[in-house]
Amino acid sequence: PFQMLQMVGHQCSTVCPGKRAGESVATAIHDFEGAQTYSEKRGHNFVLNADFDQISFDQFDALVIPGGRAPEYLRLDPQVLALVQHFAHANKPMAAICHGPQILAAAGVLGGRACSCYPAVGPEVVLSGGSVPTPSPGLDSAHTDGNLVTAPAWPAHPAWMRQFLQLLGSRIEA
Template sequence: MAAKKILMLVGDFVEDYEAMVPFQMLTMVGHTVHTVCPGKKAGDTVRTAVHDFEGDQTYSEKRGHNFALNATFAKIRPKNYDALVIPGGRSPEYLRLNEQVLDIVRHFAKENKPIASICHGQQLLTAAGVVEGKRCTSYPAVRPELIRAGAKWEEVNATFSNACVYGTLVTAAAWPGHPEWMRKFLDVLGTKIEP
């Protein structure tokens, strides 16, 4: 397996598990993951939010950890990366207002490079205009945006544990889907883990 260089887009109040767990999993299997946030540099942190499913009409939100950035947003060049990871949480709702962020997403989609996006991360995909005709899923609250952007909706299962693959795009609804989401993303990356 050739190690890949992966870019992860985060911002303040990114979902804690959706940033930390993929970062750790992808690093654990030998990939290099650069975490970046507009306006911040390597060594800075973003605050995270923990979203949980506690029986309310929507998820609850609590303050999470500080997540360290290991690369400087202003210095990255998308062409130098093999794949992109977009966690959910609160950050996608404002990151999608940054044209540089959208250009990064468009680069990966145009070049047909693997993209793993979860939960509200799909807000970046819709704002970048890269989901038309593609089958994907997300947190159910993002479904109207995906459909309006021309995506073909894949239903979320009752435990939020499924993931959807369409070519090089791998999407999931929320952090309970990490095992399936990351398994499918590793397949798309060509990462083989021997038993």
């Protein structure tokens, strides 16, 4: 999402609690290799370009919450939850994928909303008052509910980002 948003002209800041600009976070590569769930392999280092502790929530127009396993611990950070609550209450565009909705659930912003997510996250979405649309068999569909665009896994990147760009008012001409 970072490079795709930059490609169409959006300025993007990447942050992580406890880290500063110039530091990196490890990414993970998930794949569906025939087991009951995804496999996980070490991905590349993703360099941060801003300090989480220095950002002002008001300076941003939209929020992208990544998937993978990071949301398991990010949802425990009160400042992360405050950031999500700010975007939800201000009705700013938000996008979340895979396990990202765990953060939305922990922030208490899913009540009455439909939210696509990795199937194992579905119970958390429902317990937080949301509903989970039935994903496509290939996990390649996305769902928009107001200012929120969600998707179940990486195969949905094209649909997820297409819907998010529409929400942002971005135009892509072929």
